Amino acid sequence: MMGPVLAACLLIILSTAWISQANEALCKKDGGVCSCNNNKNSVDCSYKKLTAIPSNIPVETTELRLKYNSLSKLSPTAFHGMKELTYLGLEGNRLQALSAGVFDQLVELDRLELGRNQLESLPPGVFDHLTKLTILGLDQNKLQSLPHGVFDKLTELKTLSLNVNQLRKVPEGIFDSLSSLSTLRLQSNPWDCSCRDILYLRDWIDDNKDKVTGAQDAACGDQQSKAVLDITEKDAASDCVSPNTTTAIPTSTTTPASVIYDDIHEIKVPQENFQKFLGYQEPDHLPTQPQCLMSISGYLGLMMSLMLTSAAILYVFHFLKKA
Structure with a gap:
């Protein structure tokens, strides 16, 4: 009777190993390109030339770093299921727009970094579900305007960076709901001081000088x-x-040479459907060579685990039949 018992134990061990591999195939120790700290539920995929977000990020992740990659857009479901995230770093990518609802499930998010991208506008309500947010970085983009009420739900926000954009005005009342705000960065925008719209911003800065970093540096965009x-x-x-x-x-300011990838050739996979096969979320962007190696390694490991699991099941049935 020891045969079936041993086989059952083997089956449990193999199943556990398969589940672990499925959850951690994106980590370096499993052949992936990201660094994972399981004790802190932290995943770091920075500086990897990624053109798409890996689909196998564990749902229990609390910190996700994707800074300085080549992400040009985010799927509306890019972060669905990641309800434990408290930190999301997307700075230093090529994002030109954000999908409505892309952050809606990140209800525990405390810090969101979107600086050093190419954002020209924000969808209305894009931050409405981030009611626990305390830090929001939108600096060094190309923002030309802000939607009415875009910050209205961020009552816990302490730091807001809007510096180095192309803002000429802000909607009246846009900062009025930020009751916890302690730092606001507004410098290096071409503020249009010839229009009456600027008077709201003037009065807000005047009433909150202690909160505005370099209040005198928020200058008009004219020659004066x-x-x-x-x-x-x-x-x-x-x-x-x-x-x-x-x-x-x-x-943008001077960027370290280590994060400039435009001169580095990326090897693209020619098959149009290969990315879907590998499990990436954004089929418009084909994975780079490191991503392919990561996914192929995980796929081969998965197939081996399934073969061993099948063999163990047959072994159990064999002994049960003899018994």
Whole structure:
């Protein structure tokens, strides 16, 4: 009777190993490109030239770093199921737009970093479900406007970075719900101080000088370079309808050579459906060579585990039949 018992134990061990491999195939120790710290539920996929987010990130992950990759867009379901995330780092990618609802399931998120991308606008309500957020980085993008009420639900927000964008005005009342805010970065935007719309921002800065980093550095975009804080009603006499968005300013600072990938050739997989086969979420972007090696390794390991599991099951049936 020891045969079936041993076989059952073998089956349990193999099943456990298979589940572990399925959950951790993206980690370096399993042939993947990301670094994982299971004790802290942290996954670091930074500086990997990723064009898509791996689909096998464990749902219990609390910290996910994807900074300085080649992500140009995010699927609306990119972070679905990751309800334990408290930190999400997406800075230093090529994001041009955000899908509505992309962050809706991240209800525990405390910090969201979206700086150093190419965002020109934000969808209305994109942050509405992030009610526990305390840090939001939107610096060094190409934001030309902000939706009305985009920060209204962020009552716990302490730090908001909007510096180095192309903002010429903000909607009236946009900062009024930020009751916990202690740091607001506004510098290096071409603020239009000729329109009455600027008076809300002027008054808000005047009432919250201790919260605005470099209040005098929030300067008008004209040649006078006058601080928004010093604008008078006479200066802002025009009733502007639409902001002029032709004024451009630098949207990034010097980037270390280690994070510049434009001159590095990426080997693309020619088959159009291969990415779906490997389990990536965004079929519009084919995986790079490291991603393919990661996924093939995981696939071969999975097939081996299934073969061993099948053999163990047959072994159990054989002894049970003899018994």
